[in-house]
Amino acid sequence: MKVLVLNGSPKKISDTMCLTTAFLDGLNDRNVHEIEIVNVIEKKIAPCHGCFGCWAKGDGQCVINDDQNAILRKIIETDLIVISFPLYCYGLPSHLKAVIDRLIPLVQMKMKEENGVVRHLSFFDFSRLKTVMISGCGFPNSEGNFDAAKLIVSKCFPNLTSVCVPETPLMNIAEATPVSEPKRALFCEAGKEYDLTGALSSGTVQALESLMIPNDEYIRRVNGGSR
Numbered sequence: 001m002k003v004l005v006l007n008g009s010p011k012k013i014s015d016t017m018c019l020t021t022a023f024l025d026g027l028n029d030r031n032v033h034e035i036e037i038v039n040v041i042e043k044k045i046a047p048c049h050g051c052f053g054c055w056a057k058g059d060g061q062c063v064i065n066d067d068q069n070a071i072l073r074k075i076i077e078t079d080l081i082v083i084s085f086p087l088y089c090y091g092l093p094s095h096l097k098a099v100i101d102r103l104i105p106l107v108q109m110k111m112k113e114e115n116g117v118v119r120h121l122s123f124f125d126f127s128r129l130k131t132v133m134i135s136g137c138g139f140p141n142s143e144g145n146f147d148a149a150k151l152i153v154s155k156c157f158p159n160l161t162s163v164c165v166p167e168t169p170l171m172n173i174a175e176a177t178p179v180s181e182p183k184r185a186l187f188c189e190a191g192k193e194y195d196l197t198g199a200l201s202s203g204t205v206q207a208l209e210s211l212m213i214p215n216d217e218y219i220r221r222v223n224g225g226s227r
Contacts, residue, residue: 003027004078005037006071008085008096012039015168016136020084022184023134026191033195036074043067045098054105060123061105068102075106080130083153086168087137090148100156130198131157136168140218142209161200163190163208170212179212 005024009017028035044066053063060076061069075081085096092100107120133153139145146164154160170176171183190204200208211218 001033001079002077003033003035003080003082004074005035005082005084006096006099007037007039007041008083008093010041010093010095014086014136015171016084016086016134016165018171018180018184019136019165019168019187020082020134022187023132023191023194024082026188026193027195029188029192029195038071038074040093040095040099043071043095045071045095045102047098048101048104052104052109055109057105058108058123059105062102064102068099071099072103072105075103075129076124079128080132081157082132082134083157084134085149087135087139087146087149090145092149092152097152100152103156126158129157130159131161132194133157133160133162134165135163136165136171138169138222139166140215140222141211142166161194161205163200163205165209167212167218176212183208183212 003024005020007014007017007020011017024035027033045068046064046066049064051063054061057063060072062072083096085093088094091097106124107122110121111118112121131153133150135146135149137145142164145166146162150162150164153162165183171180173180186207190200190208193204194200
């Protein structure tokens with residue numbers, strides 16, 4: 001299986017990527033998958049010009065000659081996309097959002113309606129493609145905070161499994177090791193589960209999204225409380 005990881009953090013080793021890396025370790029525990037990580041922040045990706053020149057060409061490539069075209073080719077060839085990003089203003093970091101805005105070359109102007117939803121037809125067969133979204137935030141809970149990000153990713157990528165994790169700054173704090181290491185281990189086991197079944201059970205997702213420390217304790221520590 002070809003796995004394309006889009007790291008949307010401006011940092012290579014971010015709080016969220018700590019969890020994503022653990023998931024990938026479990027996913028490739030049998031060492032049978034081809035995994036490529038693209039650090040989006042390192043790529044030159046211009047904003048979409050809205051010219052629709054890609055629809056005239058119909059070859060899955062953008063008329064803007066930058067790094068996005070290489071990403072588009074990788075998406076066409078991959079079996080699993082793992083989108084990893086920290087929550088920014090209840091959405092996606094701008095450099096990752098630019099990648100999503102520039103996915104238009106993969107679809108046609110022609111549309112179809114299914115179950116009351118109108119979508120563009122694709123130039124390519126993405127029926128095999130699956131997507132895992134792993135997003136972390138600094139809030140002490142995930143209630144409502146990830147709604148916008150999940151909606152965007154679910155509309156743009158097929159067969160989505162989303163994992164939204166609160167309290168992720170704890171992943172890179174030495175004193176939090178007693179709670180961060182069990183969380184990392186859970187993500188590794190989840191990767192193994194996805195490798196075997198092609199999905200994550202609701203119980204697994206619930207465990208991955210659970211709090212590492214109580215809500216009120218997290219808030220107190222973030223606010224500088226000593227007791």
